[in-house]
Amino acid sequence: MAAAAAAAAAAGGLLHLGASRVPSRRPSAGAAPRLRGASCARGRQPRRRAPPPLAVAAAEEAYTGAETELLDALAGVQGRGRGEVESAVQALEALGGLPDPTNSSLIEGSWQLIFTTRPGSASPIQRTFVGVDSFKIFQEVYLRTDDPRVINVVKFSESIGELKVEAEATIEDGKRILFRFDQAAFNFKFLPFKVPYPVPFKLLGDEAKGWLDTTYLSQTGNIRISRGNKGTTFVLQKSADQRQLLLSAISAGTGVKEAIDDLTSSRQGIEADLNTLAGEWQLLWSSKTEDESWSFVASAGLKGVQIIKEDGQLKNLVRPFPGVSLNASGNICKNEDGNNFNLSINKGAIQAGGLQFPLDARGEFAMEILYIDNKIRISNINQHKLVHVRIANRT
Structure with missing residues (x-):
């Protein structure tokens, strides 16, 4: 059923980023020990200028400011959604990018999808497929050959194989590519031959036709925004962003630790x-929360929202059930040793409706920042690795 949904989605031009298992480059960093008796000094901490590399990761150097804003917006919604993403897409489209993208060699090659919308006109199978995060989707564009083609590739997994849906392509103008699907086949790793997908493209007539407008192509050829005849918006990359790989792994629930190791090893030396x-x-x-009490979860910030102020005030907010919230507050201060911080939680409360009850959430913790940029933070606290996304700037 999943393969059939994937095939129909690929034939319809629907693309969606799936999980990617990233090989580890180094062993995971050791867990930060719990402190006993340590506490943060109260009052405002000395202010230090944030290091300039924070806003520009090594993998982001090839992107402009507006392109980085799009990647940051995608990080905030785990590769799908509207709001910030659509605003960032529209901002790039307004800038224009490379003129006449279909006439540029930069549009050629294999592109991986990192975001797609779901228009109301999408079929039920397409809408089902968008929710399947275990697939990786690529679009190959070859316009400067004797047989111009656009090929959608659905990669199920390294052990299963892939589906290719191919279309003959024609350049209509500087932005639009016309296409007609004409063949598709499964390539399973466990079979020595390809399995044709039984779609009668020749009998479908106009249903097998479509067009794709490239509304933005970056000057470096790293990012492309396209809009299809079904009203779908696609954002694609040639070089996968490691943050997107991590978010995709979290969404799929596989390969998260490996993706964390890969991302943290790429940003050593950044001081928080x-x-x-x-x-x-x-x-x-979070790497582990099942065996912990709710008071410890709130105290250590293992679920929900964490608010940190520049003066060192900290608050963790957890909503385990509708209408019920747990909060724990205290202080955070930096150690002299690298990216290590002391967390001191000194009070907590349970709120249910208009009632509030005290919660014993006191605790002392050591937190190591393994990675941080202007959107994502990876930390290690009390043998728990945590991945946070920033939802608001300084408060």
């Missing part, structure tokens, strides 16, 4: 302080 930590952070993933 209270200025860079200040803001509101939503927890996306």
